[in-house]
Amino acid sequence: MLFDSETTIGRKGFLSYLKALAGGNVVKVTPAGVSASGLQANGKGLRVVCGNHQSYISDGAWLKDKTPFSFCQVRVSPSYAVMPNLGGNELAEALSRVLPFTDADDARPVLQCVKVVQKDGKLTLIAADGFTLGEISLDFEAGEAEALINRDDVKAFIPALRKAKRVKVTFEQKPDSDNGGLLAKSLVVDTELIKYSLPSQEGSYPDYGKVFPSDFIASASFDTKEAIKACQSLLAIWFDDNTKGLYRPLTLTVADNKVTIEAKEDRGSMVVSAETSGEARIAVAGNYLIKALRAC
Numbered sequence: 001m002l003f004d005s006e007t008t009i010g011r012k013g014f015l016s017y018l019k020a021l022a023g024g025n026v027v028k029v030t031p032a033g034v035s036a037s038g039l040q041a042n043g044k045g046l047r048v049v050c051g052n053h054q055s056y057i058s059d060g061a062w063l064k065d066k067t068p069f070s071f072c073q074v075r076v077s078p079s080y081a082v083m084p085n086l087g088g089n090e091l092a093e094a095l096s097r098v099l100p101f102t103d104a105d106d107a108r109p110v111l112q113c114v115k116v117v118q119k120d121g122k123l124t125l126i127a128a129d130g131f132t133l134g135e136i137s138l139d140f141e142a143g144e145a146e147a148l149i150n151r152d153d154v155k156a157f158i159p160a161l162r163k164a165k166r167v168k169v170t171f172e173q174k175p176d177s178d179n180g181g182l183l184a185k186s187l188v189v190d191t192e193l194i195k196y197s198l199p200s201q202e203g204s205y206p207d208y209g210k211v212f213p214s215d216f217i218a219s220a221s222f223d224t225k226e227a228i229k230a231c232q233s234l235l236a237i238w239f240d241d242n243t244k245g246l247y248r249p250l251t252l253t254v255a256d257n258k259v260t261i262e263a264k265e266d267r268g269s270m271v272v273s274a275e276t277s278g279e280a281r282i283a284v285a286g287n288y289l290i291k292a293l294r295a296c
Helices: 012-021 088-101 151-163 224-235 286-295
Strands: 028-031 045-049 051-056 073-076 112-121 121-129 133-139 143-149 166-175 182-192 194-199 218-222 247-253 258-262 269-278 280-283
Touching: 045 258, 073 143, 088 112, 088 121, 088 133, 088 151, 088 166, 088 286, 112 151, 143 151, 143 166, 143 182, 151 194, 218 224, 218 247, 224 247, 224 258, 224 269, 224 286, 247 269, 280 286
Parallel strands: none
Antiparallel strands: 028 045, 045 051, 073 194, 112 121, 112 143, 121 133, 166 182, 182 194, 218 269, 247 258, 247 280, 258 269
16 A cells, blocks of 8 residues: 555565566656546556656556455655664564464454563563463563554564664554544554554453463473474374374473473384473473474
8 A cells, every 4th residue: 555545556566566677776656646647647556767667557456356465554764763672683583483373263363463562671572372372572661562463464574674673663552533533553663764553453462471380390401403303203103093293292201301202102202301300291282382392
């Protein structure tokens, strides 16, 4: 959507078109009505000038019935200075670690979101799907605010963050004219070139803090890549039931400076060297365990 939503075009098609332009590295894009004539001046669209190349792109170009839609407002400036409060790669890495814990089910829109909370000098990112939960805290500035950002918006936003060296993260709240003037929240991320505004979803996030145990009976520190390989090889042993491969249970035993991972019915086991304290034994679905190990 360009020019304050005046014109809507397909992103992939527009990007391919810009890459194909020849004649210079400066592209001027203006509303068609500014200098177009005839029918073009009466309708929505874009006028593009690049060197000796000129063209007109109509509203709705490159859009199809099944074109997916996610929203993030972007403003581009040729010269923009920011006072950073986070690193771009630092925020991108944190978002990529919690994103897998969001729920893909449209029936639970709140759990489709990453909750972003500013509190006690930390920026905390939380994601949960009702079975697993991920939480990461980054050092941040003082203040209190929060927003719920849809997983699709976060997923599309991470690659852009990786290209930004410095970012300034703020929370914005202003009246929404399309929703009766009610206040609309946004997570705003400024970079040296582009300003991103990601809308916050409506809804109440579950009180996730209650699921964290107050104390632990055992702990283990080990190599996650080695443990993931062990889990994948043991899950591949099943061949005689209807359970989906990654949903099959694995049993973990923590004791004697090792973590033993076992498949059902003594079909196989693997030992991972670890630094341990205490002893414990627990069964968990393989996909949940692998998801947590990958995030670490």
